[in-house]
Amino acid sequence: AQTVTQSQPEMSVQEAETVTLSCTYDTSESDYYLFWYKQPPSRQMILVIRQEAYKQQNATENRFSVNFQKAAKSFSLKISDSQLGDAAMYFCAYRFGGQNFVFGPGTRLSVLP
Amino acid sequence: EAQVTQNPRYLITVTGKKLTVTCSQNMNHEYMSWYRQDPGLGLRQIYYSMNVEVTDKGDVPEGYKVSRKEKRNFPLILESPSPNQTSLYFCASRLGRTYEQYFGPGTRLTVT
Numbered sequence: 001a002q003t004v005t006q007s008q009p010e011m012s013v014q015e016a017e018t019v020t021l022s023c024t025y026d027t028s029e030s031d032y033y034l035f036w037y038k039q040p041p042s043r044q045m046i047l048v049i050r051q052e053a054y055k056q057q058n059a060t061e062n063r064f065s066v067n068f069q070k071a072a073k074s075f076s077l078k079i080s081d082s083q084l085g086d087a088a089m090y091f092c093a094y095r096f097g098g099q100n101f102v103f104g105p106g107t108r109l110s111v112l113p
Numbered sequence: 114e115a116q117v118t119q120n121p122r123y124l125i126t127v128t129g130k131k132l133t134v135t136c137s138q139n140m141n142h143e144y145m146s147w148y149r150q151d152p153g154l155g156l157r158q159i160y161y162s163m164n165v166e167v168t169d170k171g172d173v174p175e176g177y178k179v180s181r182k183e184k185r186n187f188p189l190i191l192e193s194p195s196p197n198q199t200s201l202y203f204c205a206s207r208l209g210r211t212y213e214q215y216f217g218p219g220t221r222l223t224v225t
Contacts, residue, residue: 004155033211045156045203045216091155098210099144099163100171103155 002027004094004104012110013082020067021077021107023092032096034068034075039089039106048090051075079109087111115140117217119204125223126194134189134220136204144207145187146171146214147179149200156203162187194224 003026013019025034036048051059051068058066063083067076079086092104117138126132138145146161148171158171162181176198178190187206191198204217 009153043201043219045205047213050213093156099146099161099169101146101148101156101158101214102172103148103157105153105155 002029002094002096002100002102004092004102006090006092006104006107008107009105010108010110012112013079013086014112015082015084017082018078018080019082019109021079021090021092021109023075023077023104025073025075025092025094025102025104027073027094027096029096032094034066035093035095036064036066036075036077037091037093037103038086039091040085040087045091049077082111084111084113115215117204117206117215119202119217119220121220122218123221125225127225128195129193132191132194132222134191134202134204134222136187136189136217137185138187138206138215139185140206140208140215141184142206142208142215143184144209144214145181146205147177147187147189148203148205149173149198150203150219151200159189159202194222196224198222199224 005024032053034051038046049061063080089106147159148156150156157173160179162168202220205214207214
């Protein structure tokens with residue numbers, strides 16, 4: 001079965017500091033995509049970053065970057081210079097095949113002023 | 114404005130009373146999906162569609178139906194809702210296989 005594990009239900013970070021959210025996944029697929037989504041209190045799902053499994057280079061989007069370890073099936077998200085607006089639930093997700101998405105249980109991130 | 118809309122946003126209903134949650138996108142996307150979100154479980158895919166008249170089951174399809182008669186609409190139907198279907202529901206769409214997924218605002222459903 002395809003699964004995504006986020007072992008940290010809650011995390012907190014001081015404003016301007018760096019935090020890393022962990023994610024591991026289990027798959028036998030060779031072609032897949034990995035994502036991090038942010039869900040603020042408004043409940044809107046917002047794509048933060050995506051990574052194609054065939055690309056060795058880690059994806060980055062401004063203050064957000066990933067550490068993709070394909071052999072270890074690990075896909076962690078690093079948020080640099082944390083801001084109050086980064087406080088949200090973060091979901092790691094994995095897509096395989098044409099339309100099959102599997103999400104992790106989420107990590108709630110608090111940003112302390 | 115490019116968007117995915119869902120209606121209603123909030124719904125409280127009783128066990129067994131049929132209901133439909135509508136989903137519409139104005140981006141001419143081929144792919145559409147329905148998810149439910151529950152605490153500690155993240156989002157789980159209910160059904161998805163890769164084109165008009167093409168639908169398939171996700172991980173948790175029991176108790177749900179969908180249809181895709183037009184490209185822009187993908188309604189979720191609960192023929193006989195039960196309390197275990199109380200959840201937050203999201204519709205999503207994307208242009209094609211390698212494209213970003215856009216989510217609707219969510220529908221909070223409570224079945225008593």
